[in-house]
Amino acid sequence: MDFPVHVLAGSVIGNIILHHATKYPSHVMEKHRQIQAGAAGFLWGVLSHLFLDALPHYDWLFKLDIFRPLPFYWMYPQILTTLPVIVITFYLTRDYWQIAGAAMLGGMYPDIEKLLYFDFHLPRSFVLFPWHSCRLSQSLWEDEHKLFLIFFEICLFAVMMTYLFWIARQRESSMTMADTPACALHAGRRPA
């Protein structure tokens, strides 16, 4: 599937992890919990990528050729649509952006591996997911149903983006609650 969908899935995973890890009464994470959360985010991000690629899809952003004279012209639509997702995610998770970043990196990882294998001759023995990264995945059925699959991908993106803002909002209100003096006393902490 296209890059922004994978990165957004990683972002959603990072935000879900952060929402649970920084829930009232304690929204401060110790260093070792941050590392655990980052590792979990990365792993779930990789799994989300493999799951999304197992769904029928038509990588329509890869097929736009408006940048064709440039080297790696197929990368630019992916980069231009992925950058806003990264910026929004880092803004929403600015207190623990590294954790959301690790989850987004996990969401990207299998395609980074695929790019390295096909375009930079990464030895096959270094490829962790050969069934994903050592073959180009487009079936005849997907070609025939490309309009439906493009529509499906855009809907999936819109649903995940809506959910991302919703979960970020939930986390923010949970943290605001933890910061109120009454709650801080209840949690055994001195009010600020």
Ligand SMILES: [Zn+2]
């Ligand atoms: Zn992929």
